[in-house]
Amino acid sequence: MNFVILMHIQLSGSVADEKDVEIIWEYHKAIWAFFVDKTDMMLWTFPFLRFLPVEVGRKYRRMVQAKEEVLKRFFQSNKDTYEAGRERGLVDFLLKIQSEERNDGEIQCLTDAQIKAMIQDVMAGGIGSVVNSILNILLLLVHHHDCVEGIYQEIVNVVGLDRYTSLQDRPAMPYTEAAILETLRYITHIPIAAFHCAREDIEIEGYTIPKEATVIINIWTIHHDAAIWGDPWVFRPKRFLDDNGALLPPEHALRQSLLTFGAGPRSCVGEDLARARIFLYLTSLVQKFDLLPPEEGTGISDDPRTFLPGPILRPPVYNMRAVAREN
Numbered sequence: 001m002n003f004v005i006l007m008h009i010q011l012s013g014s015v016a017d018e019k020d021v022e023i024i025w026e027y028h029k030a031i032w033a034f035f036v037d038k039t040d041m042m043l044w045t046f047p048f049l050r051f052l053p054v055e056v057g058r059k060y061r062r063m064v065q066a067k068e069e070v071l072k073r074f075f076q077s078n079k080d081t082y083e084a085g086r087e088r089g090l091v092d093f094l095l096k097i098q099s100e101e102r103n104d105g106e107i108q109c110l111t112d113a114q115i116k117a118m119i120q121d122v123m124a125g126g127i128g129s130v131v132n133s134i135l136n137i138l139l140l141l142v143h144h145h146d147c148v149e150g151i152y153q154e155i156v157n158v159v160g161l162d163r164y165t166s167l168q169d170r171p172a173m174p175y176t177e178a179a180i181l182e183t184l185r186y187i188t189h190i191p192i193a194a195f196h197c198a199r200e201d202i203e204i205e206g207y208t209i210p211k212e213a214t215v216i217i218n219i220w221t222i223h224h225d226a227a228i229w230g231d232p233w234v235f236r237p238k239r240f241l242d243d244n245g246a247l248l249p250p251e252h253a254l255r256q257s258l259l260t261f262g263a264g265p266r267s268c269v270g271e272d273l274a275r276a277r278i279f280l281y282l283t284s285l286v287q288k289f290d291l292l293p294p295e296e297g298t299g300i301s302d303d304p305r306t307f308l309p310g311p312i313l314r315p316p317v318y319n320m321r322a323v324a325r326e327n
């Protein structure tokens with residue numbers, strides 16, 4: 001939930017009130033309900049279903065309504081109250097670019113429709129992906145208690161127990177960083193990157209990708225390729241550490257093969273924010289709680305091949321225990 005509030009500040013420059021949180025959360029839930037159960041695929045095949053009083057149509061209409069509420073709150077209200085020179089957040093800065101283009105008398109590149117699309121990209125791209133990466137890392141920790149201990153020891157050594165962790169602690173906590181990278185690799189909750197288009201003919205290792213071909217990067221296959229990782233189906237954070245326990249540098253071949261956030265000029269704009277949030281959430285939790293499997297039963301598998309499919313993979317609902325540490 002605090003991530004939702006952060007997204008709100010980023011977009012509008014103000015702190016969310018209860019109603020705002022409700023609007024964003026409803027948007028997240030409506031999108032989620034749309035993509036799981038393959039509602040989107042059903043509508044690609046039978047688009048007329050969106051008008052009918054059937055489940056697929058209801059989910060579609062709920063999503064459209066939630067989207068309209070979000071745009072009313074983040075686009076219209078910002079546009080109505082925008083004052084040049086007093087930009088409050090991302091939407092205001094986009095409005096500033098738009099108004100400057102207009103003042104120059106040049107052709108307008110940033111239209112209202114494009115700003116609205118960006119608001120949706122940031123929301124839809126941002127919330128589900130971070131929520132799921134946190135669900136995944138907690139599930140893995142429940143299955144790998146040695147990893148919880150490794151993170152906890154690092155917190156004790158670097159931060160202690162009397163203050164909260166901060167982003168400044170990250171460089172001194174290589175094991176925690178490695179555990180986050182390994183979760184993002186092992187689970188690969190965004191298995192396919194955004195679709196791209198080749199702007200010209202390209203030759204790669206004897207294959208020609210013709211101009212205007214759609215290029216789809218299969219991150220899942222790269223992240224589970226035995227030729228790169230050796231044992232891709234083993235969750236092993238230490239693969240991202242060198243012999244001295246330091247985090248492998250970003251230019252190392254293994255880090256270069258980690259494409260969680262895509263690559264190149266159209267890679268994920270939210271990477272730094274996402275990795276910072278995951279780090280802070282995880283370390284604050286492990287500092288105060290031990291993470292354990294449920295008391296009854298063994299819980300669900302942490303193998304992503306058993307997860308619910310979709311554009312964002314997610315584990316089935318699971319139980320776990322967070323036991324307060326005695327310190």
Ligand code: HEM
Nearest residue numbers: 121125126129133193194261262263266267268269270274
């Ligand atoms: C763990 C969390 C996240 C993961 C795994 C993730 C992953 C990705 C991937 C794979 C792409 C496509 C890159 C490509 O095709 O090369 C992407 C694009 C994008 N992501 Fe993320 N993302 C995450 C968090 C976020 C957050 C927090 C935001 C917003 C604040 C965000 C906003 C976007 C946007 C707007 C794009 C489209 C960029 C463009 O087309 O230029 N993402 N993300």
